[in-house]
Amino acid sequence: MADELAKGYEPQEFETKWYQHWEQQGYFHADEKSTKPPYSIVIPPPNVTGVLHMGHALNNTLQDILARWKRMTGHEVLWMPGTDHAGIATQNVVEKQLAAEGKDRHDVGREAFIERVWKWREESGGQIINQLKRLGASCDWERERFTMDAGLSTAVREVFVSLYEDGLIYRDNRLINWCPRCHTALSDLEVEHDDKKGSMWHLRYPIKGSDQFLVVATTRPETMLGDSAVAVHPEDERYTDLVGKVIELPLTGREIPIIADDYVDKEFGSGAVKITPAHDFNDFEMGKRHNLENINILDESGFINENGGAYQGLERYAARDKVVADLDALGLLDKVEEHLNSVGECYRCKTTIEPYLSLQWYVNVQPLAKKAIKAVESGQTRIVPQHWEKTYYEWMYNIQDWCISRQIWWGHRIPAWYCEDCGEITVSREDATCCSKCKSTNLRQETDVLDTWFSSGLWPFSTMGWPEKTDALSKFYPTSCLVTGFDILFFWVARMMMMGIKFMGEVPFKDVYIHALVRDAQGQKMSKSKGNVIDPLTVIDEFGTDAFRLTLAAFAAQGRDIKLSTERIGGYRNFCNKLWNASRFAMMNLEGFVPTETVQWDELNLSMADRWILSRMAAVERETNAALEGYRYNEAANTLYAFTWHEFCDWYIELIKGALYGDDAAAKLSAQTVVYTVLERLLRLLHPVTPFITEEIWQTLPGTRPVASIMLADYPQGKGLLEDATATAQMEQVMEIIRAIRNIRGEMDVSPAKKITALLDCKTSADCGVMTTGQEYIRALARIEELTIGVELTQPEQIAKQVCGEVEILLPLAGLINVEEEEKRLDKEIAKVQKDVDMFTKKLSNEKFVANAPAQVLEKDRGKLAAAQEKLTVLKASMEKILALK
């Protein structure tokens, strides 16, 4: 598809092309009939209303890395994609559209409204899927699911009915969290708490039959319209004789009792609490204990209802103002204080929720939670990083019954029918036609729908065709890994655990990898209101998908949030450019080279550099696999980054230029073979992280390979390479020499253009041999014109000197190097080495250290001390000579 690499790295030129190609070729498709070992991931289904944000980008990049890596390691990979119908969120979107037309959903009616939502979904609900494709997500799109699909709806109904039959689903009339804007109940999880500045009003409640008052404090004075009692602590001496007396509740004309309950905190406020059982969770419990009346004063929009007397029709905050004003006018407002209190808000629209008395459907989740706890304790499901286990347990242990009914229209309608004749509730898998008890056909279906999270809780098996027994389920369930953010640990992960165990008899995933949050460069959460949002698509346009993915992977260290900035992405774009150019270099020098499928290394005349890079490659391959195995994405990314740039490009390519440009055919062939081998394997290693650039380059490599796409190639695991520890050590010794010479040149300001003379004075013939083997490298990379290597050389007088192991580097000054500069440089160097000598001397003269430390450690340190001492002696001698020259 590509024949030659363009001059510059232009990701826009090929990313879309390759994605389409992969998809058309069916490379993303998972075959449940395959005999390969399975590896499966279900996507956290983004909301249909969703637009790709950084969270999605990170989440899906990490999943794609796993999917591509596992595909290349010989697994049959299923990455199951889809979207969530997102009940309230989606309904809100369409309601807003209606509002723009001056209508609300009741104007159009339930059926027409739902039709409209579907229409909306068809037109604009799929954009996030296309955005995921731009990210390179290798999902099996042929299997794409939607939580409102027919199949998934069947699963939802099956689960609901089974749970009902097991007695785990029930209805009850109790206080729930009510969103007056969305007009629906919410589960506890769907309420976000936020500390807000507010007021605490102290109200005087007249005591009947006296001219005295009892002062009560409240943050919501309007609820006094629904007060059923005033409570004091039973052991509060101030009030013992008031218990049993009666309050004449102002503004209502009602009389309510003063009761004693040890829930009341004597120290707080006045020690007396107004009790409004229909509008406060604590008061509700107390009401039950004392048989108090529940007086609901609000309608479902948060306006005062008929129980509010004169206040009927007022919006809740208007009512609050009026109640306060009226009490004040009556002299019943004791005082107002500033008060910080936690206000519950709807997680979808941020409206302050109201505790509201209503009849709702619940799941008794305790029995399910017990098994979900055990599954993690026993290791059937492993949570990574492990510390999240504690959070998971904490929530599971304290789990409350789950309110699953929502008073909205968009969602899975609860399969329950009420008999208008006998009142029986019929819950059934098929739409009921008659009452299960009296057979009356006078039925009314429940209008409530289920919590969105009810259907997403079934995602790992509903997407694979459950309740049918499908091949997909038997091949791919339980899934291998779930990749998700901690923000939906309770909402989603916990529910999937419970539902999976209950209905599949097996945990839904073996591993749960929990990743961090993506924040802005300052560590702030990205939000539209703060204006600090970085749009992934903009980033992709500017830097390319690969650079973006590499950035995310490189920063995805466990347990720490990612602070993202475009500069950083730019840095990883530079990496892509580096890889691109290194590949161009390789290709330019591979003319006439025909790669073979396997290489007989011993048939080649491998150089020291060749042996070194092959050995390093093998190590890097093992490290990369180990890092991915442990979900240490950052380690994998950084290992590959450093190897590619600083070993392959900075050193290896420079080292082989001589062989490539030279006349020695054997040397050239071996350099070509190795540069091809390393580059080709490196591309495969990088592919899961940077899929596009690796495919583009891989496709232009000379020769043919056994598969048509890098996606289908084997992932390198350190096999088939030559590993030569001796050559590696020798190469590294030569590199040390080169670095030392460069250092002197740099320190002395010797221009790179200036070729200089150098002597390498070796103590041993072994070192001398190594230096001789590496002499061309030293000449080229340290820019040495005349290089003399020998044992115990006669040293010239005016030299700059450095010591590298047992090799002394001598650079004749001769008009090049200034004596003062060399003195300064030596001074610095001597100080450095002196520090080492002191440190090791001290350490080794510590008797306890010598007595207790392992022999290896001792030997190592002794060696280091000896080397440092030797080096110091030589440098000091050199210093004497320099001083003598002055």
Next chain:
RNA sequence: GGGCGAAUAGCUCAGCUGGGAGAGCAUCGGUCUUACACACCGAGGGUCACAGGUUCGAGCCCUGUUUCGCCCACCA
């Protein structure tokens, strides 16, 4: 109130089972050395938050403290 996490170079962070502190960016000096200036070569820079303890040896283990961040919880 309970729980969790973080504190390491100017900035952002690595540092896996305790053995002489690392990277990227930024800074400074030098280079158009025929793949790459989105580059190359070199240099400087740290009491690893604080105080104790364990150990021959602590960034890492233990105890306490401080400062940030997050999650959960019914205090009117």
